[in-house]
Amino acid sequence: MGIAAVLTDIEGTTSDISFVKNVLFPYAAEHLPAFVREHADDPQVKHQLMLVAGEIGWVEADTETLIGVLLRWIEDDRKVTPLKTLQGMIWDVGYRQGDFTGHLYTDAHDYLQRWHQAGIELYVFSSGSVPAQKLLFGFSDFGDLTPLFSGYFDTTTGAKRERVAYQRIQAEIDLPAPCILFLSDIAEELDAARAAGMKTCELRRDGQPASGRHPVATDFTEVPCK
Numbered sequence: 152m153g154i155a156a157v158l159t160d161i162e163g164t165t166s167d168i169s170f171v172k173n174v175l176f177p178y179a180a181e182h183l184p185a186f187v188r189e190h191a192d193d194p195q196v197k198h199q200l201m202l203v204a205g206e207i208g209w210v211e212a213d214t215e216t217l218i219g220v221l222l223r224w225i226e227d228d229r230k231v232t233p234l235k236t237l238q239g240m241i242w243d244v245g246y247r248q249g250d251f252t253g254h255l256y257t258d259a260h261d262y263l264q265r266w267h268q269a270g271i272e273l274y275v276f277s278s279g280s281v282p283a284q285k286l287l288f289g290f291s292d293f294g295d296l297t298p299l300f301s302g303y304f305d306t307t308t309g310a311k312r313e314r315v316a317y318q319r320i321q322a323e324i325d326l327p328a329p330c331i332l333f334l335s336d337i338a339e340e341l342d343a344a345r346a347a348g349m350k351t352c353e354l355r356r357d358g359q360p361a362s363g364r365h366p367v368a369t370d371f372t373e374v375p376c377k
């Protein structure tokens with residue numbers, strides 16, 4: 152069965168880990184305290200703060216405590232859904248006022264274009280929230296790439312290392328699982344995708360040894376998308 156859809160991770164796959172760690176996360180950490188204080192009564196932000204409080208098992212926690220928790224989670228690169236949602240809201244301002252653009256490797260840009268032109272559907276699955284994904288590709292180094300994509304998935308669909316997330320995505324995409332190729336730099340994510348029946352490819356842009364469990368590519372020119 153040929154590949155009819157590519158589902159791609161972002162960090163370490165389409166985009167440099169250092170862009171996320173050295174640009175996006177510090178920007179979120181710098182602006183989060185003021186953003187949360189200013190918008191604490193905004194229903195969307197309030198809801199995310201309630202989820203944070205639930206996560207730490209302290210529903211009565213005050214705003215300053217929750218800010219401290221969120222900053223710690225950024226430092227520890229925790230993929231917690233309410234943190235990811237709030238980060239997306241904060242980055243929205245940064246992208247729109249031109250503080251940074253979304254990093255994309257040139258080969259990722261070229262092959263996403265090429266696959267799209269060949270009629271292969273493109274989807275994203277990242278721990279970053281769907282709005283954050285749309286910002287990264289909408290305000291990318293190569294301009295607005297959102298017309299290339301047919302859909303976006305984040306951790307509200309499921310954790311990236313859990314098979315059920317990929318089963319839900321496959322049901323949404325509505326193609327047979329073996330026609331969907333998942334790209335990631337994390338072997339455990341690829342294991343989960345393969346357990347759901349998807350094809351997989353492990354991106355090793357960092358020169359680190361591959362897991363040995365999946366086909367490997369050092370960049371998108373080597374991705375077996377046939």
Ligand SMILES: CSCCC(=O)C(=O)COP(=O)(O)O
Pocket residue numbers: 160161162163171175230235238276277278279280283284287311
């Ligand atoms: C798309 S937003 C920036 C990336 C981010 O916050 C993140 O956690 C990346 O996780 P990924 O699942 O793409 O490795």
Ligand SMILES: [Mg+2]
Pocket residue numbers: 160161162163164335336337
């Ligand atoms: Mg990744």
